[in-house]
Amino acid sequence: MIFMLPTLPYRFDAFEPFIDQTTMEIHYTKHHQNYITNANLILESLPQFAQLSVEELIQQLDQVPHNKKMALRNYAGGHANHSLFWKLLKHGTKIQGKLKNAIESDFGSIIIFQELFEQVAMNCFGSGWAWLVKKNNQLLVVSTANQDNPLMGENISSVSGYPILGLDVWEHAYYLKYQNRRSDYIKSFWNIVNWDEASIRFNQCED
Structure with a gap:
C-alpha cells in the first residue's frame, strides 16, 4: 500500500477565521x-x-x-x-446522541469536558496532540508527544485508546495566525469540530 494524501472535502479557506x-x-x-x-x-x-x-x-x-x-x-x-x-473539521455540527450522553456521563458536562480537553492540550509540552479516546467503554482525555497516536498502545506512546477526537498542537498547526497564543487556537477548535464524524467513530469503535 502506498500512502497518499487524502482528498479534502473543503477548500483551504473553509475554516477562516479559526484556521487561516x-x-x-x-x-x-x-x-x-x-x-x-x-x-x-x-x-x-x-x-x-x-x-x-x-x-x-x-x-x-x-x-x-x-x-x-x-x-x-x-x-x-x-x-x-x-x-x-x-x-474532524467541519462547520455547523452539534454534539448529540450517544456521544453527548457518554461525555456528560464520564465528565459531568460538556463544559467540564471542554475545559479538561483545553487544559490537556495546553499542558502538552512542546509538540504533540490532545485526544478524546474511548478505552474500556469509558471516555478519557489524554495527550501524546510528537506524532504518537493512542492506537500505538502504552508500550509505544504511553497511552492507549481509540481516538474519537484529536487536536494538533504542533506550532505548525497554528503559529502563523496565533503565534504563541496556543490557548486561543485550542478554544477555536470548538467552532469547527465535526461532531458527526466523532459520533460515528464513537458508535463504531471497539474497545
Missing part, C-alpha cells in the same frame, strides 16, 4: 505530505508491512525492526494523525 488559509495549505501540502513521503520510503525496505493500512501499521510498531521503528513511528504516526484531523 495559508496555515491549512502549508499544513496539508507540506507537513502532511512530508510524513507520507518518508513513511513510503521506509516501507520500501519493509515489504511485510507494506500492505497494512496506516492504522494497522501503527498498532504493530512493536514488530518493526528496531532501526526503522522510531522513524516509522514518527512518519506513519504523522500520516495517521493528520488523516483523522482533516476529517
Whole structure:
C-alpha cells in the first residue's frame, strides 16, 4: 500500500477565521505530505508491512525492526494523525446522541469536558496532540508527544485508546495566525469540530 494524501472535502479557506488559509495549505501540502513521503520510503525496505493500512501499521510498531521503528513511528504516526484531523473539521455540527450522553456521563458536562480537553492540550509540552479516546467503554482525555497516536498502545506512546477526537498542537498547526497564543487556537477548535464524524467513530469503535 502506498500512502497518499487524502482528498479534502473543503477548500483551504473553509475554516477562516479559526484556521487561516495559508496555515491549512502549508499544513496539508507540506507537513502532511512530508510524513507520507518518508513513511513510503521506509516501507520500501519493509515489504511485510507494506500492505497494512496506516492504522494497522501503527498498532504493530512493536514488530518493526528496531532501526526503522522510531522513524516509522514518527512518519506513519504523522500520516495517521493528520488523516483523522482533516476529517474532524467541519462547520455547523452539534454534539448529540450517544456521544453527548457518554461525555456528560464520564465528565459531568460538556463544559467540564471542554475545559479538561483545553487544559490537556495546553499542558502538552512542546509538540504533540490532545485526544478524546474511548478505552474500556469509558471516555478519557489524554495527550501524546510528537506524532504518537493512542492506537500505538502504552508500550509505544504511553497511552492507549481509540481516538474519537484529536487536536494538533504542533506550532505548525497554528503559529502563523496565533503565534504563541496556543490557548486561543485550542478554544477555536470548538467552532469547527465535526461532531458527526466523532459520533460515528464513537458508535463504531471497539474497545
